[in-house]
Amino acid sequence: MNIKENIKTIVIKKPLKLDCGQIINNFPLAYETYGYLNEKKDNAILVCHALTGDQFVTGINPITKKDGWWSYAVGPNKSIDTNKYFVICANVIGGCMGSFGPSHINQETKKIYGTDFPVITINDIVNAQVNLLDHFGITKLFSVVGGSMGGMQVLQFVSNFPEKTKTAIPIACTSSHSAQNIAFNELGRQAITADHNWLDGKYLSNNNVPDKGLAVARMAAHITYLSKKGLQEKFGRNLQERDDLKFGFDADFQIESYLRYQGSVFVDRFDANSYLYITRAMDYFDLIKQFNGNLSNAFKDTKAKFFVISFTSDWLYPTQENKEIVIALNAIGADVGFVEIESDKGHDSFLLDVPDFLKALKNFLDKSYIE
């Protein structure tokens, strides 16, 4: 993959001590921006991407040539209006879109890291991307926003840097990864490592890719992003380009064909080891434990205005888990609003055209900006 020329990168010289104990420095952080930073530098919004996202939030992704992952929400006149706001998004460390990750070369051994890459956490991810604020000379963001793993970063960001944002919007997320969340991630990791092309993580130096395993991981995860009702309405038992069952194991059903397609396009754009590392970061996320069982303490130093959003059909990060964040904030008298959006589109709702969600996001941002 020759992706370098389309990717903006800063090199972070300052040493960063990771939760695992290792210290990294002089590492690249890839990012993209949209819109313009105003003179007062008070219109910046940090968008945090989810597990398989990247810094190309909107417009055409120059690498995949497809629409950015949050094109519905971000852009001129959209909910996160790039005519008004300066949007920054960093590729997470551990990722595979230019930021320091397992496909990079270890300068000490001159070999590709693979599984020698340090295990990173959401805390490490956030501590790396805060460097972008210094890069742009921004002392305080207008907002930090993200869904799913992006929402976890939002919570961690406000906790780590209570003064660095005016508002915070965690969407469809949790303050502590549940057993069910970990279970699904483990299924994905097992699919990857069981692929004989994975080669203990050294597939890149052997010109190999564990594409079957990575595709299965993506297929399994994709199911968790949708709702039963949504799947039933979209696919039902419809057959794929055939009139009858074929009594074999080809994709008879449209849903099978759809999942296979999702798996196959994913392997072209995502690195298997990155998938292992980022899912691990999510599994290790437990802000409640970090604050000794009291989530409120994570937010006690912030004056940020929060807006928590969940979706009715999201069973991966259900409303109750989002509400726990609201409860923790109310317990310390923080400024927090909350809405559960009606949608059949499951966890993926935040990425899709869900008008009530897009409207709420826009209204919250625009009203908070003029305050």
Next chain:
Amino acid sequence: MKPEYKIITNMINEKSRVLDVGCNDGTLMEFLKKNKNVDIRGIEISKEKVQVCISKGLTVIEGNAEFDLKQFPNDSFDYVVLGQTLQAFINPEIVIKELLRVGKKAIVTIPNFGHWKVRLNLLTKGTMPVTKTLPNEWYNTPNIHMCTIKDFFKFSETINFKIFKSLALVNNSVSNINNSNLFIKNLYSELGIFLIEK
């Protein structure tokens, strides 16, 4: 603007912390913000109404007051406002206790079931009353625990809270309710407005 909102606003001190329980479309919240410079939050059960509040820049939590007041610590607000919804709860007793736990004071308004039109309606027609303030039929009303102003006074003695101020509202005119005029106020008021404390 409902006259009731102006009366509530007069009861609230400048710059206090207020929770509006069942804040609807946020009209009262906006009015209080503008006129009393309060730090105000709302709880609302309807998703549509929550959206309206967000569009007005108000801090509102979607939730059910019957279960979701739990999350607020004791005395976290100076005032908790409950406008014409006490009668809609499954357990008004628990709700009142929660209001007085979360708020130092509470302002509660009730549609008065003791109003003469209601009484006459039932007496003459023999059917459940349908009036201007109580427009629903018995089978589709959200009001499952109707009470009168007199009932509310008795309620305060039974579950032990203090009524600091009680006002009667009829045709936009406001008057005080006290023990000596209770019989008449209970007959002629459409709405009772109470400032209470534990």
